[in-house]
Amino acid sequence: xSRGVRRLVPVLGLVPFLGYLTIFLLIPTVSVVVGAFVEKDxxxxxxxxxxxxxxxxxxxxxxxxxxxxxxxxxxxxxxLLAYAVVTGRPDGTLRRSVTSACGVLAQFGGVTLAFxxxxxxxxxxxxxxxxxxxxxxxxxxxxxxxxxxxxxxVYTYFQIPLMVIVFLPSxxxxxxxxREAAESLGASTWQxxxxxxxxxxxxxxxxxxxxxFANAFAAYATAAALVSQGSPILPLLIRNALTSEIVLGxxxxxxxxxxxxxxxxxxxxxxYALLLRRTSRWLR
Amino acid sequence: xxxTSTGAREGLEVRLEDLRRRFGTVTALDGLSLTxxxxxxVALLGPSxxxxxxxxxxxxxxxxxxxxxxxxxxxxxxxVSANKRxxxxxxxxxxxxxxxxxxxxxxxxxxxxxxxSTRRRARAGEVLDLVGLSSQKDKYAGQMSGGQQQRVALxxxxxxxxxxxxxxEPLSALDAKVRAQLRDEIRRVQLEVGTTTLFVTHDxxxxxxxxxxxxxxxxxxxxxxxxxxxxxxxPGSAFVASFVGLMNRVPCEVQGGRATLxxxxxxxxDGSVHGGRGVALVRPEQVQVAAGGDDATVVHISxxxxxxxxxxxLVEGTELIVQTPSATVQDLxxxxxxxxxxxxxxxxxxxxxD
Ligand SMILES: Nc1ncnc2c1ncn2[C@@H]1O[C@H](COP(=O)(O)OP(=O)(O)OP(=O)(O)O)[C@@H](O)[C@H]1O
Ligand SMILES: [Mg+2]
Numbered sequence: 001x002s003r004g005v006r007r008l009v010p011v012l013g014l015v016p017f018l019g020y021l022t023i024f025l026l027i028p029t030v031s032v033v034v035g036a037f038v039e040k041d042x043x044x045x046x047x048x049x050x051x052x053x054x055x056x057x058x059x060x061x062x063x064x065x066x067x068x069x070x071x072x073x074x075x076x077x078x079x080l081l082a083y084a085v086v087t088g089r090p091d092g093t094l095r096r097s098v099t100s101a102c103g104v105l106a107q108f109g110g111v112t113l114a115f116x117x118x119x120x121x122x123x124x125x126x127x128x129x130x131x132x133x134x135x136x137x138x139x140x141x142x143x144x145x146x147x148x149x150x151x152x153x154v155y156t157y158f159q160i161p162l163m164v165i166v167f168l169p170s171x172x173x174x175x176x177x178x179r180e181a182a183e184s185l186g187a188s189t190w191q192x193x194x195x196x197x198x199x200x201x202x203x204x205x206x207x208x209x210x211x212x213f214a215n216a217f218a219a220y221a222t223a224a225a226l227v228s229q230g231s232p233i234l235p236l237l238i239r240n241a242l243t244s245e246i247v248l249g250x251x252x253x254x255x256x257x258x259x260x261x262x263x264x265x266x267x268x269x270x271x272y273a274l275l276l277r278r279t280s281r282w283l284r
Numbered sequence: 285x286x287x288t289s290t291g292a293r294e295g296l297e298v299r300l301e302d303l304r305r306r307f308g309t310v311t312a313l314d315g316l317s318l319t320x321x322x323x324x325x326v327a328l329l330g331p332s333x334x335x336x337x338x339x340x341x342x343x344x345x346x347x348x349x350x351x352x353x354x355x356x357x358x359x360x361x362x363x364v365s366a367n368k369r370x371x372x373x374x375x376x377x378x379x380x381x382x383x384x385x386x387x388x389x390x391x392x393x394x395x396x397x398x399x400x401s402t403r404r405r406a407r408a409g410e411v412l413d414l415v416g417l418s419s420q421k422d423k424y425a426g427q428m429s430g431g432q433q434q435r436v437a438l439x440x441x442x443x444x445x446x447x448x449x450x451x452x453e454p455l456s457a458l459d460a461k462v463r464a465q466l467r468d469e470i471r472r473v474q475l476e477v478g479t480t481t482l483f484v485t486h487d488x489x490x491x492x493x494x495x496x497x498x499x500x501x502x503x504x505x506x507x508x509x510x511x512x513x514x515x516x517x518x519p520g521s522a523f524v525a526s527f528v529g530l531m532n533r534v535p536c537e538v539q540g541g542r543a544t545l546x547x548x549x550x551x552x553x554d555g556s557v558h559g560g561r562g563v564a565l566v567r568p569e570q571v572q573v574a575a576g577g578d579d580a581t582v583v584h585i586s587x588x589x590x591x592x593x594x595x596x597x598l599v600e601g602t603e604l605i606v607q608t609p610s611a612t613v614q615d616l617x618x619x620x621x622x623x624x625x626x627x628x629x630x631x632x633x634x635x636x637x638d
Binding site for chain 2: 175177178180181182183184185186187188191195196199200
């Protein structure tokens with residue numbers, strides 16, 4: 001009896017966490033999946049069929065494009081920044097300020113971020129005004145900030161710090177002896193990157209890029225605050241479907257759209273997990 | 285087959301000339317000069333922070349001296365970058381490339397030299413054989429023990445047939461048994477390939493066991509460079525004497541080139557104090573212990589197999605360690621009064637303050 005109880009104790013500790021997962025992840029996911037196959041209280045494929053609609057497909061594609069672009073830009077710039085950080089002194093100010101700034105900025109999405117960009121690059125933003133007065137150029141143009149380009153720029157703002165955070169440990173894991181061993185075996189700097197550092201870091205780099213992709217793909221608040229007209233990306237289309245309930249005449253379309261998103265994210269995260277499994281074999 | 289292809293190359297002379305290196309206010313090397321004869325294995329021995337690693341890295345080209353030269357054969361390599369120096373290096377910390385198998389690690393240097401895959405595989409097979417690891421060639425670093433990893437690292441360094449082999453405490457991360465075994469193996473391999481080798485260690489036993497000559501370093505300079513036996517029996521300074529092997533420090537009186545201690549008069553070695561009070565440096569095996577005397581009291585006996593170590597306290601308080609065959613101490617008990625006699629003819633006597 002008491003042994004059985006003792007064996008249960010570690011499991012008990014997990015209960016709040018499992019409860020949380022059930023309420024906020026499992027139940028919504030199941031209801032989304034089930035809901036996607038229901039219309040007017042009856043099983044139906046009409047919502048799934050609606051996913052093939054041209055508007056939905058174009059929006060899905062735009063979402064993927066935005067996420068991929070902001071992920072790639074964020075990954076490249078973030079990796080460079082992380083590299084600058086690790087080549088500096090481990091206890092230096094650069095490292096400390098960059099890592100703490102990234103910790104904050106990676107979470108700096110939503111209304112605040114959208115407002116920050118509108119205040120600088122919006123129609124009467126500080127930089128836009130300065131550009132008009134000093135350089136005589138109209139940086140605002142035809143309102144690109146509120147289109148896909150603007151979203152990419154704004155997303156990059158939290159993608160770079162996130163990249164720094166997730167990629168830094170891999171760079172830290174690179175040992176100086178590997179470089180020195182390669183050097184004494186005759187490797188040039190290029191050969192060291194080509195044969196040693198590159199292959200060692202590539203899985204982590206790709207994995208981090210996928211994580212950034214998922215991060216941008218699921219982001220909602222920033223886009224919602226920035227874009228008030230139309231639904232250029234999937235999360236906004238879902239908002240639209242939820243609030244109007246009459247887009248294309250289907251009330252459960254939002255569930256189907258969400259299912260679309262879940263599928264994409266699951267695919268991406270599976271690839272991420274596979275990549276991580278590869279590196280964990282090397283970097284114990 | 286192995287002997288012909290790996291031993292084909294004659295070792296080269298390596299000269300370190302008056303190397304100096306400072307890091308901020310720390311002087312890591314303070315005029316280090318050292319010449320390694322072709323094919324020789326020299327161990328650099330010294331306490332932590334005395335500049336051993338710095339010296340090795342400068343020879344490897346991984347660090348630059350503020351002044352001084354490194355000459356290999358008759359070529360001054362001081363300004364040659366590390367990847368063009370043709371030196372094999374084994375590091376203290378594990379340094380195998382983790383995403384390559386043992387064999388791929390060993391082939392790496394050959395690949396950089398543009399050798400085709402058949403030749404690479406043959407050569408990798410040879411050196412892996414030499415270190416006794418052919419059966420592990422497809423394993424990754426993470427799947428091998430520390431000792432195996434260091435063997436592969438040695439094979440990797442040897443594969444390129446380097447003109448010089450540099451080893452920076454390659455065994456210090458291993459446990460005692462593996463360490464002794466691998467140490468002997470490194471020596472065997474080194475003799476077989478005949479590569480001039482610089483071996484850095486802070487373990488005196490390791491240095492004495494493996495090297496043709498041992499260089500004892502202190503504070504960025506070479507204190508003494510000698511064959512292991514010479515270093516042990518004729519240390520040139522108190523520092524060397526106390527660093528290499530166990531050493532007793534016995535107060536004595538010096539006069540006219542002779543010192544008197546334990547009732548015996550011995551000649552003093554070069555470098556000793558010339559007169560007055562001094563401290564004689566006496567090896568544990570240079571003292572004989574006999575029951576029934578009245579020189580000292582036994583305070584401790586440790587049995588070490590064929591011989592034992594007896595710690596005895598002299599009347600005036602100095603403690604002495606005596607090493608003697610175990611048979612001779614069978615009847616000794618702690619607290620017994622014993623007689624001590626000196627077996628040496630000459631000793632180094634340092635100043636009392638040293
Ligand atoms: N890159 C560096 N920057 C600053 N100081 C250094 C650097 N490398 C070495 N030193 C200093 O130079 C001195 C000699 O260092 P070195 O690493 O050569 O010692 P060592 O004899 O190899 O010691 P150990 O047995 O601990 O490895 C030390 O005081 C060390 O702190
Ligand atoms: Mg060192």
